[in-house]
Amino acid sequence: MRLAFEGERSGTAPLAWGQRSIWIAMCRTMPSDHYFNFGRVLAVAPHPPPAVLDALAALIARHESLRTRLRQVGGDVHQAVERSGVLEVEVVDSPAADLERNAQDMLERLAAPVFDYYAEWPVRVGLVTCDGDVRSVVIVFCHLAADGLGADVAVRELRLLLRRGSVPGPPPRQPLDLAREQQSPAGGRVSSSALAFWEREYRRIPPSMFGAPAGPPLRPRFWRAAMTSRAMETAVRVISGRHRVSGTTVLLAGAAAMVGEVTGHRTCAMLPVVNNRFHVRDREVVTPLAQDGLFVLDLADDTFEGLLRSAWASSLRAYKHTRFDPLELRRMVESVSAERGATVHPHCCFNDQRFVERARVEPAEHDEAAIRSLLGETTVTWPVKLDQLNCRFCLHVTDGPGGLGVSLTADTAFLPPEAMEGYLRGFERLLVEAACREVRLAELPDLAAMAAT
CATH class of the missing domain: 3.30.559.30 (Nonribosomal peptide synthetase, condensation domain)
Structure with missing residues (x-):
């Protein structure tokens, strides 16, 4: 299943300090850097798959880190935000009695491979369905896209998008803006x-x-x-x-x-x-x-x-x-x-x-x-x-x-x-x-x- 998304802007900037910190740790851990992958399982009331894809697209549009990949610029690694793209979504149908187990299996499977930081989107998404409706959403994060608390914010907002169709308030600060702020004299x-x-x-x-x-x-x-x-x-x-x-x-x-x-x-x-x-x-x-x-x-x-x-x-x-x-x-x-x-x-x-x-x-x-x-x-x-x-x-x-x-x-x-x-x-x-x-x-x-x- 394909998930198309489109945000408001694209752009490139050096890594923000938190991104740089985890990138250094990941480089020191290669080739075992799948160690840093982590995910969340969101159990939901029955929703048709198109509604869930719409909510996920809105989430990715809201948070630029979820559509950011790495790019080499002048001999250094930068963050490159893409305005739009398509994410492949895995779908597994499950009997009602096995929903939790199949969602956990999907989480472990999606988290196992190392991310391609330059070519792959920094999230992997899977849906567990029952009788045609989505019952669990599985999201695996590249650690360059989120830390644990940031992932919890994303899951909480996805729940709001599924229930209400929107998240109250304007989008929060984005990593591009954070990086530019940190490079200012005040950040120094x-x-x-x-x-x-x-x-x-x-x-x-x-x-x-x-x-x-x-x-x-x-x-x-x-x-x-x-x-x-x-x-x-x-x-x-x-x-x-x-x-x-x-x-x-x-x-x-x-x-x-x-x-x-x-x-x-x-x-x-x-x-x-x-x-x-x-x-x-x-x-x-x-x-x-x-x-x-x-x-x-x-x-x-x-x-x-x-x-x-x-x-x-x-x-x-x-x-x-x-x-x-x-x-x-x-x-x-x-x-x-x-x-x-x-x-x-x-x-x-x-x-x-x-x-x-x-x-x-x-x-x-x-x-x-x-x-x-x-x-x-x-x-x-x-x-x-x-x-x-x-x-x-x-x-x-x-x-x-x-x-x-x-x-x-x-x-x-x-x-x-x-x-x-x-x-x-x-x-x-x-x-x-x-x-x-x-x-x-x-x-x-x-x-x-x-x-x-």
């Missing part, structure tokens, strides 16, 4: 201010959190351990409520403490992915706005409670300095690395992908025995193995029906599988104990040993 000042912070911190952090290989890598080299934990979910809620900080801050503090325990470093540097949607004008933009923050935590506190206070302040500093030109960051890193005589890069990433983080955290009632008993329900699986990745340690947090999802994708040369699982279970045990009592950081070796038994 924003970038320079952020990079001054990064440079100060890069002069004092360890060159890498994972600098010494533990042994020969496995094949494939990069493995993912995925933990599902109701115990950790409950512990994060309890600690967050008790200390009036976000769950992300709790997780960052715990993750940094455990990285320090594994590596022996007393200063931990992590790169949290920050959504950069703090300004109201950016909340509905469909493009990758997210960039890395630099979270630096000195592990000098005696207790986890003290570390949590330090982590709160460090996270605010990180979030404040996340809008910068990635090419200027690369030049700064090269300069500082040459000065220090070693390549400086934390190789330690953190991404809290949960959709909702409560703005006002309320104290959580808890029962210590009940929290500890949940440890027995925790599961660890190994869903992904990759030949290439752009990092040595990538920690992701998601919500799930069975509890908090915490996955660690790591370079097996630096963290073999048994160490990956040990990290996750030690991380879980730390937060569970911190929810029940005061934990001294000197206890971390004992907590890790308890988690391993």
